[in-house]
Amino acid sequence: xAGVTQTPKFQVLKTGQSMTLQCAQDMNHEYMSWYxxxxxxxxxxxxxxxxxxxxxxxxxxxxxxVSRSTTEDFPLxxxxxxPSQTSVYFCASSxxxxxxxxxxxxxxxxxxx
Amino acid sequence: xxxxxxxxxxxxxxxxxxxxxxxxxxxxxSDYFIWYKQESGKGPQFIIDIRSNMxxxxxxxxxxxxxxxVKHLSLQxxxxxxxxxxxxxxxxxxxxxxxxxxxxxxxxxxxxxx
Numbered sequence: 001x002a003g004v005t006q007t008p009k010f011q012v013l014k015t016g017q018s019m020t021l022q023c024a025q026d027m028n029h030e031y032m033s034w035y036x037x038x039x040x041x042x043x044x045x046x047x048x049x050x051x052x053x054x055x056x057x058x059x060x061x062x063x064x065x066v067s068r069s070t071t072e073d074f075p076l077x078x079x080x081x082x083p084s085q086t087s088v089y090f091c092a093s094s095x096x097x098x099x100x101x102x103x104x105x106x107x108x109x110x111x112x113x
Numbered sequence: 114x115x116x117x118x119x120x121x122x123x124x125x126x127x128x129x130x131x132x133x134x135x136x137x138x139x140x141x142x143s144d145y146f147i148w149y150k151q152e153s154g155k156g157p158q159f160i161i162d163i164r165s166n167m168x169x170x171x172x173x174x175x176x177x178x179x180x181x182x183v184k185h186l187s188l189q190x191x192x193x194x195x196x197x198x199x200x201x202x203x204x205x206x207x208x209x210x211x212x213x214x215x216x217x218x219x220x221x222x223x224x225x226x227x
Binding site: 031090 | 122145147154155156157158159162202204206207210211212213214215216217218219220
């Protein structure tokens, strides 16, 4: 049971480039979400999904797209990276939305130049 | 939604001391809170939670106190150990997501010296 996995661990992009941050979980969790964490700050919700085929916006969704084709995967897409998107990105999953069962991945550190 | 915030950005303690990390919230309707621990280079990890029908909840070496009158909660760590060094966040569920996602406070870094 690998839990929540995220790839890559670290990425450098140039302004305007696109990329996809991968998130996968093998716990059969229905609920998945993406957060970003800026230096000295708490995590802020970007997008979330309550099940395959269903996504919704969080607190800071601009500049990011998501899709949920399968229960296991929840990729986060940056269509045109901006320096303001430099951050650490965390994916999380939970069983039935119960926050006590929520697990966070190890994070992807993104630097946009 | 309402924000959850912290009073102190950094707390330095000696090993063996008791640590107290504080958190203020602004929404009097908030009824569930979670404390997370985030070690360097890792994702947040659930420590303990508390519902608004409780004033106190204890775990292993940790206690959370909730004061609804002044909208304040605290995390107490007994006999703090070097392994407790981390950033601690309080968080509350976001109603917009059916309470399945979180709003986090800014965090307090706990530094434990031997």
